[in-house]
Amino acid sequence: MKHLLSAADLTREEAITVLDTAAQLAAAAEQGVGKLPPLRGRTVVNLFFEDSTRTRMSFEAAAKRLSADVINFSAKNSSVSKGESLKDTALTLEAMGADAVVIRHNSSGAPHRLANAGWISGGVINAGDGTHEHPTQALLDAYTLRRHLCADQADLAGVNVTIVGDILHSRVARSNVLLLHILGAKVKLVAPPTLLPIGVETWGCEISYDLDDSIAGSDAVMMLRVQKERMNQSYFPNAHEYSFRYGLTKARMNKMAQHAIVMHPGPMNRGMEISADVADSARSVVVEQVANGVSVRMAVLYLILGGAES
Numbered sequence: 341m342k343h344l345l346s347a348a349d350l351t352r353e354e355a356i357t358v359l360d361t362a363a364q365l366a367a368a369a370e371q372g373v374g375k376l377p378p379l380r381g382r383t384v385v386n387l388f389f390e391d392s393t394r395t396r397m398s399f400e401a402a403a404k405r406l407s408a409d410v411i412n413f414s415a416k417n418s419s420v421s422k423g424e425s426l427k428d429t430a431l432t433l434e435a436m437g438a439d440a441v442v443i444r445h446n447s448s449g450a451p452h453r454l455a456n457a458g459w460i461s462g463g464v465i466n467a468g469d470g471t472h473e474h475p476t477q478a479l480l481d482a483y484t485l486r487r488h489l490c491a492d493q494a495d496l497a498g499v500n501v502t503i504v505g506d507i508l509h510s511r512v513a514r515s516n517v518l519l520l521h522i523l524g525a526k527v528k529l530v531a532p533p534t535l536l537p538i539g540v541e542t543w544g545c546e547i548s549y550d551l552d553d554s555i556a557g558s559d560a561v562m563m564l565r566v567q568k569e570r571m572n573q574s575y576f577p578n579a580h581e582y583s584f585r586y587g588l589t590k591a592r593m594n595k596m597a598q599h600a601i602v603m604h605p606g607p608m609n610r611g612m613e614i615s616a617d618v619a620d621s622a623r624s625v626v627v628e629q630v631a632n633g634v635s636v637r638m639a640v641l642y643l644i645l646g647g648a649e650s
């Protein structure tokens with residue numbers, strides 16, 4: 341694996357290797373092993389053109405736990421604000437000897453451009469590009485699902501995942517649908533018709549406009565943030581109406597199967613797509629998703645930077 345640009349880059353076997361490697365790294369951390377040495381002398385650059393809390397911090401923690409040197413780049417405090425291009429930013433990183441670049445960008449396709457233009461020689465990891473993809477979020481979600489629902493199998497065959505909300509603007513949904521299918525899960529999408537993308541019927545998912553009809557048969561309900569910052573028109577009447585139809589409330593959660601879990605990639609709009617009591621409930625694995633993100637991103641960095649061979 342040279343780059344990770346899309347969840348679709350992974351075969352079933354490669355995805356399972358990432359999840360298994362993450363499990364081994366998590367086990368080492370649980371046994372009190374602090375820093376591991378495999379990326380000593382390597383440089384990882386976190387190149388963030390768009391805001392992030394979880395992804396950026398967990399990539400930084402992951403790289404440091406593997407003993408890599410980390411350079412954090414935020415477009416807001418850089419020469420990008422003076423008009424510097426992605427190409428010149430990339431050439432600067434190359435001059436500094438970046439072995440891997442973790443990029444988040446508001447333009448869909450920016451990580452592909454960075455990986456394929458020949459500006460840098462290191463690996464490129466997509467940490468979220470526009471409304472396109474967020475493959476490491478899908479991997480940490482798959483890891484979390486496997487831990488809770490299929491402890492005795494390698495993949496997610498037979499697992500029913502319902503993804504709810506703003507599918508239209510969600511890179512998390514796109515990457516999750518791709519990876520969940522690669523790993524054998526069944527995916528149902530629930531959203532108002534206005535928040536489903538054109539062509540969604542080709543994604544291989546069951547589609548519903550009714551959350552109440554979809555809750556009981558799910559092993560996991562993944563709520564998505566309503567991405568107001570990407571909305572340039574009115575997609576639903578108001579926040580109250582959205583919550584009434586598509587919010588995960590305690591009453592709805594109580595209709596879920598006993599074993600089923602509640603997921604959210606974060607950041608959450610509490611009171612909008614998920615109520616506070618659901619977010620903080622015993623069924624919510626939201627905080628665990630963040631913790632698993634560190635292990636999964638360690639695995640991705642380790643595999644991309646050749647740790648497995650060394």
Ligand code: CP
Pocket residue numbers: 391392393394395396468474477605606607
């Ligand atoms: N889930 C996720 O990508 O969160 P951040 O935007 O905080 O990185």
